[in-house]
Amino acid sequence: MESIINAIVAEPPEPGHRLRLVELHGTQTIGLPELHETAGRLAGRLREEGVRPGDRIGILAANCLEWVLLDLAALRLGVVTAGFEPGKFEGDGELLARYDLELLFTDRGEAAGVGGVRAIKEVGSLAEAPPHVAEPHVAGPPAVRYEPGDVTTLKFTSGSTGQPKGLAASVGSIDSSLRAVQEMFQHGPEDDLFVFLPLSLLQQRYWIYSALRYGHDVTVSTYEAAFMAMRQTRPTVVMGVPGFYETAKKHIEARADATGVTREEAARRLFGDRIRYLWTGSAPASAALLRFFGSVGLPIYEGYGLNETCIVSKNHPGAHREGSVGRVLPGKHVLLDEAGAISVRADFPVNTRYEYARPGESERMFGPDGTVRTGDVGHIDEDGFLYIHGRADDTLVLDNGKKIVVRPVEEAMKADPEIAECVIFCLGQSRLVAVVSPARTPADEAAIAARLAQTNAALERDERIWKVVIADPPFTIDGGTLTSQFKPKRNRIHDLYRPEIHDSDRGIHA
Amino acid sequence: MPEHVEVAARRTLAPLLDLDIAPDELDPDRDLAADYGLTSLNKVLFLTSVCEDTGVALSRFTERDVARMHTLRDVTELLSSHAGSSPRAEDDAENEAAR
Numbered sequence: 001m002e003s004i005i006n007a008i009v010a011e012p013p014e015p016g017h018r019l020r021l022v023e024l025h026g027t028q029t030i031g032l033p034e035l036h037e038t039a040g041r042l043a044g045r046l047r048e049e050g051v052r053p054g055d056r057i058g059i060l061a062a063n064c065l066e067w068v069l070l071d072l073a074a075l076r077l078g079v080v081t082a083g084f085e086p087g088k089f090e091g092d093g094e095l096l097a098r099y100d101l102e103l104l105f106t107d108r109g110e111a112a113g114v115g116g117v118r119a120i121k122e123v124g125s126l127a128e129a130p131p132h133v134a135e136p137h138v139a140g141p142p143a144v145r146y147e148p149g150d151v152t153t154l155k156f157t158s159g160s161t162g163q164p165k166g167l168a169a170s171v172g173s174i175d176s177s178l179r180a181v182q183e184m185f186q187h188g189p190e191d192d193l194f195v196f197l198p199l200s201l202l203q204q205r206y207w208i209y210s211a212l213r214y215g216h217d218v219t220v221s222t223y224e225a226a227f228m229a230m231r232q233t234r235p236t237v238v239m240g241v242p243g244f245y246e247t248a249k250k251h252i253e254a255r256a257d258a259t260g261v262t263r264e265e266a267a268r269r270l271f272g273d274r275i276r277y278l279w280t281g282s283a284p285a286s287a288a289l290l291r292f293f294g295s296v297g298l299p300i301y302e303g304y305g306l307n308e309t310c311i312v313s314k315n316h317p318g319a320h321r322e323g324s325v326g327r328v329l330p331g332k333h334v335l336l337d338e339a340g341a342i343s344v345r346a347d348f349p350v351n352t353r354y355e356y357a358r359p360g361e362s363e364r365m366f367g368p369d370g371t372v373r374t375g376d377v378g379h380i381d382e383d384g385f386l387y388i389h390g391r392a393d394d395t396l397v398l399d400n401g402k403k404i405v406v407r408p409v410e411e412a413m414k415a416d417p418e419i420a421e422c423v424i425f426c427l428g429q430s431r432l433v434a435v436v437s438p439a440r441t442p443a444d445e446a447a448i449a450a451r452l453a454q455t456n457a458a459l460e461r462d463e464r465i466w467k468v469v470i471a472d473p474p475f476t477i478d479g480g481t482l483t484s485q486f487k488p489k490r491n492r493i494h495d496l497y498r499p500e501i502h503d504s505d506r507g508i509h510a
Numbered sequence: 511m512p513e514h515v516e517v518a519a520r521r522t523l524a525p526l527l528d529l530d531i532a533p534d535e536l537d538p539d540r541d542l543a544a545d546y547g548l549t550s551l552n553k554v555l556f557l558t559s560v561c562e563d564t565g566v567a568l569s570r571f572t573e574r575d576v577a578r579m580h581t582l583r584d585v586t587e588l589l590s591s592h593a594g595s596s597p598r599a600e601d602d603a604e605n606e607a608a609r
Contacts, residue, residue, distance in 0.1 A: 024571050062573065223550070224573045227558040247551045251559070254525040440527060441547045474547050 004175045005152065008212040009075050009143040012036040016189070017211060021065045022221035022229035028065050032212055039072035040141075042127040046073060047141055051102055053078030056154065058095055059120070059200070060084040061107035063220050066123035067199045068208060070105055073127075075152060078144035080168065082154040083200030085484060087477075088164070093117055099154070099166070099356070148172030148348055154355065155202050157307050166355035167307055169202055172348030177310045178206055180329040182214055184316035187237070191276065192217035194235035196226035198484070203281075203310075207239060227270065234272035242285040243486030245278065245300065249292050267296040277301055277317065283487045284388065286411065287323065302326070304388060308351075308365055308372045309344045313386045324385035334386060340377040341392050345369070377405070396426040404432070404463050409455065413465075416451040418444045421475050423488045424465065425501055431466040433501045435493055437475040445470065449508050456510050467507040469500040515593050516586045518563040523548075523582065526556055538583040557585065566592045 013032040021028045030038070051057065057079055059070055074081045082099050086108070089095060093115045096104050105120040146152070151168035187193065193207040193216065204220075211218040221229035230238065248270060255266040271278075278293060278300040285302050293300040303314035304325035312334065315326035328334050331347040352370035353362035365373055377395065378388040390407030398404065406424040413422040413434060421437035436448060448468060456464040471493070475481035481493055500506045520533035527546050542548040548556065557576060561568040570592045579585050 024573055024576070025569055222573050224554050224576045225568075226551075227555055228561075228568045231558075243549075244551060247549065247555060250526065250552075251555050255559075258521075258525065438547075441545070473544065476543070476549065478543070478550070 001175075001179075003146060003148070003171060004178045004209060004213050005075065005146055005171045006143075008036075008209055009072075010145075013212045014215055017215055017217050019065075019068065019208065019211065020217070020219040020233060021063070021068070022219060022225045022233065023064070024222065024225045024228070027229075027232070030065065032215075035068070035072070036212065038127045039069050040076060041129060042069050042073035042123060043076040044141055045126040046079070046103075047077060049103075051077065051079055053144055054080070055102045056080045056082055056100055058082045058084055058099060058101040058104035059106075060086060060089055060095070060104060061120045062086055063196070063199050063222050064107070064120065066105070066120045068205075068220065069123055069127055070120075071153075071199070071205055071208075076143050077141065078146070078150075080151060080154060082156075082166075083198070083202070084156070085198050085200040088156075088484065146171040148175070151351070153202055153205075155307055156200075157354075163356065165357040165361060167351055168355060169310075169350050170348060173310050173346065173350040174202075174206070174209070176331045176346070176348045177329070178210055178213070180331065181206070181311065181314070182210065183330075184314060184318065185237075185277070187214050187216050189215055191236045192219055192233060192274075193237045193239065194219050194221070194230060194233065195239050196221045196223055196229070197239065197241065198223075204239065230270065230272050234274045236274050236276040237279060238271060238275065239279045241282045241486060242280055242289060243283070243482075245280060245285065245289055245293065249289060252296065263296045267293075267298055271298060279303075281305065281311070281314075284407075286414065288415070290322070304386060306344075306372065306374055309346065309374065310350050312344050319385075321381075321383070321385045324381070324387050326386065327384045328380075328386060334380060335371065336379065339392075340379055340389065342374045342376045342378050342388075343367070343371050344374060345371045394424075396424075396432070398426070398430055398462055406432070409459065409463060409465065410434070412455045412458065413451060416447065418447040419451060421471075421482075421488050423490055423493050425490075425494055427466070427501065432464065433467055433469060433507070434465045435469045435471055435497050435501065437471045437481075437488075439474075441472070441474065443470045443472070445508060452508060452510055465510060467504075467509045469497050469507045471497065515560070515564050515566075515590045519560045519582060519586050519589070522559045522563065523556055526552055536582055538586070539581050541580055542582065542585075543580070553579070560585065560589060564589060564593055 013036055015033050017032045019030050019035050059067055061067055071081055096116050103116045103118055105118050107120045148171055150171050152171060153169050155167045155169055156164035187210055195204050195207050197204050199205055207218050219233045219235055252263055252266045252270060256263045275298050278298055280300055281303045290300055301315040302325055303311055305311040311329060312332050313326040313328045319327050333345040335343040349370040352366050375392050376388050377390055377392050380386050390405045394406045396404045410422040410424055413419050418439050419436050420439045422434050424432050424434050427433050452465060452468050475488055477484055481489055520536050524533040558568055566589050
């Protein structure tokens with residue numbers, strides 16, 4: 001079967017489609033054939049500077065055209081990219097040594113120019129066509145040819161503590177994911193896929209690869225320009241995460257109330273009037289959120305996957321079931337043990353081990369054949385739809401042997417508008433303590449206490465929450481209590497609130 | 511400072527915070543994130559909305575400008591400095607600059 005990565009590095013795409021890069025102060029538009037050609041020139045210049053197949057280059061920058069060009073040039077050369085998320089990594093020379101990089105391109109001005117650290121804006125001049133070149137289409141070195149097990153990029157996991165682990169992604173896994181997504185969503189000439197999450201996340205670059213291979217537009221914006229960009233560019237597909245859609249939902253409701261327009265109209269004003277569907281993943285979306293977007297005429301499709309597995313399942317227009325995360329993709333195999341613990345085997349695994357990990361971390365996640373132990377529990381219904389019940393490590397075992405899956409309890413607390421997040425811990429193997437991130441400050445303690453009583457009333461005795469600790473300040477990415485995908489960092493939260501969790505005099509008691 | 515910018519900013523911010531606080535009770539010098547719990551994405555949406563309501567193009571600012579806006583006063587002062595431009599000029603500025 002044809003490799004999509006091999007196809008996009010070997011041949012220029014058909015004309016007619018474009019990449020747009022939206023920043024607050026302006027938009028750059030480049031045709032896809034021109035993008036391919038410019039990336040080829042950049043590949044040539046990098047090779048002249050001594051960068052060779054198998055070398056590694058780092059990119060630490062906000063979304064920009066130069067990011068895209070570096071990624072595509074690296075693909076042309078057989079060079080491995082390491083995408084570092086701004087805010088999570090510092091732009092200093094230490095990254096070069098720690099991750100074995102030949103060069104690090106960064107938009108963090110203070111570091112550029114030191115050793116192999118380069119300003120990412122230099123990419124523009126590196127990729128410029130020399131004036132004497134009459135045939136620009138021959139620019140760039142011949143493209144490399146990848147085997148399925150070759151790797152193109154180093155991903156980093158959002159570890160809750162310590163340095164992030166590295167995970168090199170195979171061409172076979174990228175190809176199979178792109179192929180499966182295309183089969184489900186049929187992205188075509190009328191589509192414009194919108195990306196605003198960091199390009200350091202490999203999946204966000206998938207949509208650029210998809211545009212090059214399948215012929216559609218793609219728009220990439222900075223985080224800050226996301227909402228402005230949607231209004232300007234009127235995408236047909238938005239690639240988001242639940243935290244983004246929760247923010248959008250709140251805005252749509254507030255605008256509709258304030259201006260008297262319908263929620264459908266407020267949603268159109270925010271997302272534009274051409275939306276075909278919204279993509280969500282990376283973290284569980286609440287049922288209320290999914291229903292809301294359906295009710296305002298914006299279909300939203302949830303899926304399931306980990307960094308280590310890539311996309312495992314996905315709802316889509318042709319096969320969608322509420323409450324599920326869709327059917328399992330071709331080439332992925334979900335294995336359930338007696339307790340419902342989910343493992344995933346792939347025809348083309350992302351990889352079979354971590355890099356830059358502590359001893360034993362790879363073995364804990366990957367089986368000998370590369371099967372990934374996800375740590376989640378769930379089931380598959382008779383029609384093949386996968387349902388996720390929670391994390392296996394969310395299953396608490398009390399001293400009386402009773403097993404409690406805490407996610408449904410957390411979801412019951414989070415159903416309250418005064419509660420943004422809820423994480424449950426077990427105290428002394430007998431009592432459940434919830435750390436709640438309030439939806440506003442100061443927290444409405446009365447409302448949270450009422451929700452605690454309401455939640456407990458619907459639970460069995462052992463499942464009831466003994467007390468609630470209110471997080472102050474609320475969980476944030478900047479505060480280190482949420483991952484960049486807006487998931488609570490359980491270990492960090494436990495460390496921060498250990499005294500409040502364990503002191504029986506503190507907190508709101510049931 | 512043009513009054514309509516501050517009025518629009520207060521009117522937009524109050525419901526976004528989901529606080530039981532009237533727009534005119536918002537303290538202009540409190541930190542939007544630390545004191546009012548405004549997430550970074552909500553801040554972006556807040557700015558986008560205020561710009562829309564006041565006819566100031568968000569494209570007047572850079573990502574670094576946004577990072578420097580910590581309080582309501584920061585927002586209203588920066589927006590007010592651009593609020594004198596004609597709506598047409600702002601619309602034009604918002605249009606794409608294809609390259």
